[in-house]
Amino acid sequence: MNVTAAKPHIKLGFVPTRRSIFSAPDAIKYRGLTADRMRELGIDFVDIDDINDEGLLFDDSHVQPIVEKFQAAGVDGIMLMHANFGTEYLCARLARQLGLPVLLWGPRDERPEADGTRLRDTQCGLFATGKVLRRFQVPFTYMTNCRLTDPEFERGLRDFLAVCNVVKTMRNTRILQMSTRPFDFWTTMVNEGELLERFNIQLAPVPMTELIQAVRDARTDEAGMAETLAYIREHMKVETTDDEAQTVAALANGMKALIDKYGCNAGAIQCWNALQAELGIMPCGANAILNEMGIPIVCETDIHGAITSLMVEAAGMGETRSFFADWTVRHPDNENGELLQHCGPWPCSVACETPRLTVPLAFDYPGALTAEARHGDISLVRFDGDNGEYSLLLGRAKGIDGPKGMGTYLWIEVENLKRLEAKIVEGPYIHHVVGIHRDVVPVLYEACKYLGIQPDFYDPIEEDVKAYLRGE
Template sequence: MTSLAAAPRVVVVATARPTFRVDVAERLATEARALLTELGAEVTGPEGLVMTPEDVAAAKPFLAVPADLVVNVCASFSDATPALELYGELDQPVLLWSFREPGPVGDRLWLNSMCGANLFGHALVVHAGRAPRLVHGDPHEEGTRRTLEAALRGRLPEVVPAPTATGPRADRTAAEAVLASLAGRRLGLVGDAPPGFTPSQYDGDLVARLFGVEVEQITVDDMFSRVADVDADDATSEHGQALEAQPSLGTVDQGQALTSARITTAMRGWRDGRDLSGMAIRCWPEFPTQLGACPCSSLSRVADEGTPTACERDVYGAVTMLLMEAAGSGTTYLVDTVELDADRDVVRLWHCGAAATSLAADPAEATQTTHCNRKLGVAGNFPLRTGPVCMARLTEDPSRPGHLRLLLAAGESVAEPNRFQGNTAAVRLATDATTFVTGLVTGGFPHHTVLAWSDVRPQLRAVADLVGIPVVDWGLPSGTEGDNDV
C-alpha cells in the first residue's frame, strides 16, 4: 500500500453483459465509483461498462500502474474472460463487488451480479491461482461502506476457509453400490464449453476413472442437423403432448413452440439411440442466435422422463446429477446462486426455466412461457418445490491440480412467489448464508450447484471417501445430522 497521506489509488473495472439491464448496471457502477471517491480514493479505470474484447483491452493499461486497491464491479453477469485477462497475473487480490437484484418479484433477473462474481471467483482461484475477495451489497448500504473503508486501509474482506467437518456417512457397501450403478453409463455432450465458462471445462479421463462414466460428444451443428431431420408429424405429436401436459404452452408463439418440439424430439432420439443416461448441452449462444430458440423446455421435458439434463454444457454438474440420482436423490436441478437474504439465512437458487415440471411447487401450474432473457423459445416459469433440500457439486480441487473435491450444503426450500422468471427456490440454509456465499466466491467454487429434495449426503460422503475426494461440507449444525431425511 502507498502512504495514506495521499489518496489511495483505486482501479475500478465494471463488467457487464448486454443481455441484462445495462441501464441499471451503468447507474450502479457510477454510484460505486462515487462512493469510493467520497471515501477519499483516487478512482481510475474505464468510465463505461466493460462488455466486449475491445473494452477488456482498453481496461488493461489502467492495471499497469500500481494501485492500492483493484475493484471489479460485477455490474451485471459476465463470463469469466475479463477476470482471467485482467487479473490472472495480478499480484494483488481483486475485490469483487456484487449488487443486489433490483427488479420486482416475478420479473427476470435484471443483473445476476452475484452469479457473475461467483464465476469470476472460480476462474481466478482454479485457473489462475489467485485469491479474490467479495463485497456484496449496494453502494448506499452502510455495510458496503464499512467494508470499502476497511479495504482502502488495507484490510480486505477475508477468504472464507472451506469447512472440513462432515456429517455421517453411509457404509462402504452402499457407496460401492452407487459406483457400480454408474459404471458404464454414457453422458451425452452437445458442443464445447461456452466461452468464459470455466466450470464447464472437464477432464474426461478423470470422470471415467473415478465414476466409470463415459462421455460422448457431438457438435452443436450435429445437433442442429438432428433437429432439422425431425419428421414434421413427430414434431406436431410432441407439441401436442407438451400442450396437453401444460396448457399454458398455448400462449407461446406456435412457431417457436414447434421448434422446441423438434429440439425435444431430436434430443430424445439421440438419447435413446446412444443409450445416454444424461445430457449436458451448450444451450447458447448458437441455439438462440442460429436456431431461434432456447432449449430450456426441451431439457425440462427430457428431465421429466428421468434423464438428468444440464445446461451450459456443464459436465461436472451433469456428473453430479448422475451421482446424486444414483444415490437415490430423485430428480435434481442445476442452479445458480443469485441472491442473498442475509437476515433470514436465505439464498435464492435459480435457472432460466429448464427444471423438470415434477419439481414445481405445483406441477399442475408449471407455466410455460417465452424465455425470459433471449425472448426466444420456450422455458418454464414456476417456483420450485418446498421442503428440506440438499445441494452438491463436484468441482476441481485448486490445492491438488488434476483432482476433484465435493461441495455439500443443506437447508429448506421455503414457500414464496417465484422471485425471478424461470425456476427459483428460496433456500434457508442450515449454515450462515453470508459465509456460504462468500465461501463460494473466495473458495473458487462453480456458479452451478445441484439441488435435490432428498438427503443423499451420507451416501455422497461415503462415495467421496471411496474414490479419494475431499468433502467441503456446509451441512446441518452439529448434533442435528444423522438420518437420511434432509
Template sequence: MSRVKVGFVPLHRHPFDEKWAIELKERFIAAVKAGFGDVVDLVYPSERDTKLGLVSDDEDAESVAELFRKEGVDGIAIAALTFGDELAGARVVELVRKPTVIYATKEPATLPGGFRRSDSFCGTLSLTSALYRRKIPFLFGGIVLPEEEDFRRSFDAFVKAVNVVKVFVGAKVGAVGPRPERFETVTFNEAAMAARFSQRVVHVDLLEVVEDARKLGDNDPRVTKVVDEVVRQLDASAVPREALVKLAKLEVVLRELAERRGLVGLGLRCWTELQRFYGVTPCLVMGRLTDSGIMAACEVDVYGALTMAMQYAASLGKSIPFFIDWTIKHPTKENVFLAWHCGNMPPSLCHGACKLGFHSVMYREVGA
C-alpha cells in the same frame, strides 16, 4: 432406474453354532426382501454353492466370488453371523472389488454349559482388520439384528450409495456444443474423468443436433407425441404452436441421442445459437429430459449433469433433481436469496399451475 444387485456373504466359523448362523442368514434374507424387494435383488450362496449355504473357508469364498461375478453384483454386504472367518470374507471382497458394508450381529443367549454360539463382534474386528490391511475401503453398518430399524436404515443408505457408484463409475456424458467461452466455471477434465472413474465425454456438434431436428416432419408421430404431452402437462397457450413443434423436434433428437449412446445425461450449449439459428430456448426440453431420467445441464456443464445423475441415483430414481447455480441476493432481506437457473426446471417440480412462456433473459437479447 435399474435394480441394485447386492451380494450377501453369510460369514461363519467352526466350531460356533451353524444352526444360529443359518437362522440368521434366513432372517437377513427375509428382512431385505420385505423392506427392499422393490429395488434390491439379493444374491447369496445356497447349499449347492457352499457348505450349508454359509461362507467359512477359502473354498467357500472362491465359490461365492464366482457367483457374485456371474450375477454382476453392484455391492457386497457381509454379516458375521457367528465369529466369521475373516480370511474368507476378505477374499470375497478382494476378488469382486465392489462397495462393501460389514455387519456384526447381536449375541444370542448362551447354550447350557456356557457354550457361546456366536462371538460375532470379535470376528468382525478380525474381518475389518483384514480389509484395512489390504487397503480395501468398507462401511461398518453396526451391530444389528435384521429386523431392527438400525439395520433397515443402514442398509437403505448402503443401497443408495452403491447405486451412486454404479451410475457414476463408467458413466458417459454428452457435451452438445462447446461451453460458453466466458464461463470457465464449467470446464472439465476428460483425462482425469477417464483415469479415475472410467468415464467418457461424448462430444456432439450442436449444428448436427439442429439439422437433425430440422429434418423431422411436423407430423412425425414422435414430434406430435411430445407436443401433446406438453400441452397436457402445462399451460402453453402463450406460445405459438410453431415454437412447440420446434421444441418437440429438439427433444426427440436429444432423447434419441442419449438413448443411442447410453448417456446418463448431457450438457447443452443452450444459448445463444439455438435462439438465433433455431428460434427457441431449450429450457423446457432440458427439464423434460431430466424428468424422464436423462439429466440435462445448462451451458455444457458436464460436472453438473454428473452431479444430477448422482442425486437421481441416490434417490433410487424416486426424486427428480434440479441443479441450481444462479444465486440472486434478495434486494432487501438479509440471508435470503433466489436459488434457480434460468428456466430448465423439470416440470414435475412445478408448484401449482406450470406455465410456458418466453425466456425472461433471452427474450430481451434474441426474442426467444
C-alpha cells in the same frame, strides 16, 4: 416419448460367513433368517447357498466360486453377513477381488447361556473384519450390529443399495456434450482425460450441426412429435406460438435420439447463443422434458453439473427429480436466504404451480419455463474439481417465501449463508448447484469413499451424518 423415469435395479451379493470355533448350526439358522428378512423387504440378492452344504463362507476354497457366481450375476455390491464370528481374511480376499461396495453387518448376539457359553460372537468378528478390510485397502460401509427386526436394519440396507446405485452410476456414465462450452464460461471447463482415467466417466461430444440435424429428423416423426406436444400441453401453460412449441418438442426428441444413439445417461448443452441462431428458441423447456425422464440435461455445457445431477438422482434411487440451478442473489429480507434460479430447465414435477412456457430472464427468445419450485427440505450438491483434486459439496436447506421470480426458481434458507458463500467462492466450486427434495446427504457422503472423492460440507454436519449412518 415416455416421460416416466426408469427405476434403478440394484442386485446384492449375499455372503454369510462363520468361524469354526462357534456354533455352525446357529450360523446356518441366522443366514436363513437374514435371507428371509431380505426377501420380506423386497431386496434382490444372489445367495451362496449352492457353494457348499451350509451356504456359508468359511474356507478358502469358497472364494473363487463366489467371485465367479457374483460376476456372472452382475451384482452391484456385497453384504458380508457375520453369522457367528466370521472369517475375516476370507471376507477381505473376496471383497478385494470383486471391487464392489461392501456392507459389513452381523445380527446382534443373544443373551449368553446359563452356564456362560455363547453360540455366536458376532460383534467381535465384525471388529476383526473391519481391521482386515483396512489392511486390504477395501473401503466398506458398516451397518450397526442390530436385530433383523430393528428399524436400523431396513434403513441401513436401503441406504446401502442407494450407495451402490451411486457407485454403479458413476462407473457407467457417458455424457452427451452438445457443442463446446460458451466462450464466456471458463468456469465450466473440465479435464476430459482425467474424468475418464479417475472415474471411467466418458464424454460423447457432438457439434452443434449434428444436434440441429437431429432436431430436423425429429420433426419428421409425426407420432413422436404428437406425443411430446401432448405432454407439453398437459403439463405447461403454453405462452409461445404453436411453431415455437413444436420446436421445443423437436429439440427434446432430437436430444433424446442422440442420447440413445451414443449410449448416454445425461447431457450438457451449449444453451446460448448459437442455438438461438439455428432454432430461434431457448432449450430450457426441452431440457425440462428430459430431466423429468431422469435424464439430466444441464446448461452451459457444465459436465461437472451433469455428473452431480446423476449422483443426486442415483442417491434418491430415481424416485425424486432433481433440479439444476444457479446460486444467484441474496434474499432481500433473510440474511441466510438465497435465490436458486435458472432460465427454465427444471422438471415440471419440481414446481408448486403449472409452469409457463415463455420467455426467460435476460434472453429475448421463447422456450423456457417459469415456475416456483415446491418449498420444503432439500439437499444441495455439487461435484467439482481442479488441479487434479475432486470433491463433493454437500448440505441441506429449506425452501422459503421470497419475491416473485422469472424462470424456474426457489428461495432457500441455509444455516449460515456467509460460510456457504465463502465455500463456493474459494472453490473448487462454481455458481451451479443441484438440488433435490430429499435428504441424500448421508448416501452421497458414504458413496464418496468408494469413488475417491472428498466429501465437503458447507455446514458443520459431518458428525450428524455419521450418527445417522450409525443408526442413532
